[in-house]
Amino acid sequence: MGMPIPNLDDRRFQDLVDEGKRLVQERCPEWTDHNVHDPGVTLIEAFAYMTDQLLYRLNRVPDRLMVSFLDLIGVSPLPPAAARTPVTFWLSAPRDEDLVVPVGTEVATERTETVEPVVFTTAEELTVFTCALAMLATSAEGGPPVLREEEMVSGRRVQAFSDQPAYEDALMFALTQAVPSNVLVLRMDCDVEGVGVDPRNPPLVWEAWTAGGWVGCEVERDGTGGLNKAGEVVLHVPDGHEVSVLAKRRAGWVRARVIPPAEGQPYYSAPPTVDSVSAFTIGGTVDAVNADPVRDETLGLSEGVPGQVFTLARPPVVPGKPLVVEVAGGGHWDQWEVVDHFADSGPDDRHVTLDPASGQISFGPAVREPDGTVRHYGAVPPKAAPIRVPEYLTGGGRRGNVARGSLSVMPTPIPFVARPENRSPAQGGVDGETVEAAKVRGPLALRTRNRAVTVEDYEALAQRAAPGVARVRCVAAAGPESTGGVRLLVVPDASEVDGRLRFEDLVPSEQILTQITTDLDGRRVVGTRLVVEPPFYQGITVVARVTARPRTDPAMLREDALSALYRYFNPLRGGPDRTGWPFGRPVHAGEVFGVLQAVRGTELVDDVLLFAADPISGERSDPVQRIQVDPNALVFSFDHQVRVSAGG
Secondary structure (H helix, E strand, O other): OOOOOOOOOOOOHHHHHHHHHHHEEEEEEEOOOOOOHHHHHHHHHHHHHHHHHHHHHHOOOOOHHHHHHHHHOOOOOOOEEEOOEEEEEEEEEOOOOOEEEOOOEEEOOOOOOOOOOOOOEEOOEEEEEEEOOHHHEEEEEOOOOOOOHHHHOOOOOOOOOOOOOOOOOOEEEEEEOOOOOOOEEEEEEEOOOOOOOOOOOOEEEEEEEEEOOEEEEEEEEEEEOOOOOOEEEEEOOOOOOOOOEEOOOEEEEEEEEEEOOOOOOOOOOOOOOEEEEEEEEEEEEEEEEEEEEEEEEEEOOOOOOOOOOOOOOOOOOOOOOOOOEEEEEOEEEEEEEEEEOOOOOOOOOOEEEEEEOOOEEEEEEEEEOOOEEEEEEEOOOOOOOOOEEEEEEEOHHHHOOOOOOOOOOOOOOOOOOEEEEEEOOEOOOOOOOHHHHHHHHHHHHHHHOOEEOOHHHHHHHHHHOOEEEEEEEEEEEOOOOHOOOOEEEEOOOOEEEEOOOOOHHOOOOOHHHHHHHHHOOOEEEEOOEEEEEOOOOEEEEOOOOOOOOOOOHHHHHHHHHHHOOOOOOOOOOOOOOOOOOOOOOOEEEEHHHHHOOOOEEEEEEEEEEEEEEOOOOEEOOOOOEEEOOOOOOOEEEEEEEEEEEEEO
């Protein structure tokens, strides 16, 4: 199927003739004979015929020329965005020496007979540090830490908390060095003294000391049941972990702190005791991006004239590390900065522009002014000077939004590394903008001129600032005290399986929120208060009974029915138009009947009940036939249930 032909002017031959005759009546009323035998009408028809041929050719302007038209107004297709995710490299065994995972290390999904692997590369160097336990300390109710050196030297048990455990009591571990972004294992021999707590959900949080104070650690596994038995606690230490001095002891500090128990959960009735502790690292975590790094690419030699254009070998360029152009001169490389345009560039400014989609790098032009002088917008590199780009990223796309645990293969093994693992789904991957989408954005760019005034302006500029965002909605800030405020509701793109999404994946990261806020801060109207946040999600649960057709597998029909429900009530790609559930659209039981009846193998939909649900707590309301959704909220599928009865 060919590209759709844009209809720039829908007038045809007869329309042009009729329009010519109307103009004759307006401007030359003495001309009364408009029949085809009149020589003047013959001329009108002749010009109409030639104009019709011109319109025919104009309506067949290819997309290549349309892109050129958009380029004249500064609109070019947006490049793809690369998905990112933290990847943990697990060691085969604890090490006696630090282990370095180089920057650019590749991890990938498994290759199948029909699907090529999705490859990620690490964005930074990762060091898995060696460490050991240097000392234990305790702190009562948030007070100053006290070293337990005497107990450790004599081999006696260390009482973790106060005689009557209280909130903010803490057991502190001094490590021989800081282990930022590492996986720390604390192997402990504990006695069953801390009775009274639920070992599956003890009232403890694990924290590490950073420059900003105590920061929480992600707990991979707590085999001690809240310091109640011998086992291992596996912690993911945050990136900012550093050596500090506490209780006059310089070490990398980690602690277990007592917190109030969850509602309905028991609390410590006695303090746990620790007989022995050992500490070591078993891995580390670093960000990986679904893009290939290209390093030290030579663009060519400068001709010493303004307006030079060079093209990168592997476009498109995905957002990430800022691209820098280097020009050789005087025995060293001078850096040239990438700017959006040359309007503010002087003749000595080392500026270039970059078209990420095509990979074109342009140096500043020279423009002849009305008085005959020539003005240079940007400096001109010396003649015969080599030009290179030290590094850029290429690749990206929605295909990189892989599910949790998908990155399990290392194309190039690293000694002592057992396996990689992404413990959270990759997010932010977006395909490059199509020409059709750029055509729609072109008029918006002319209207906004990079200034946020109307609702549409905010939405368009936010989408451009963060291509990894799936949907943006701009609304007025709520409340009388927020007069003049603007709320941007941001829905990030997320990976899904059979339409199913994880609720936490629909919450935009702080990086995306900051990116949008920073970009719009200089474009909003003075005095406008801007809030960028996720929308409210109304959880819904569908409980349905379905009768299967004869010779239909009930188990397969149940899975197909659940997939259809999750795909339809999907905030990203669901709804009647498959473009995402509309903001504020209520949910009716009637459309659930339609969705289930359309599933292959369904004979009859017997009953449908709707429940409003809280995606966080899991609580559900009473069954209803209609769920009202707030005007600025989206639906979220939460634990649908389908019961299938075998057909006759």
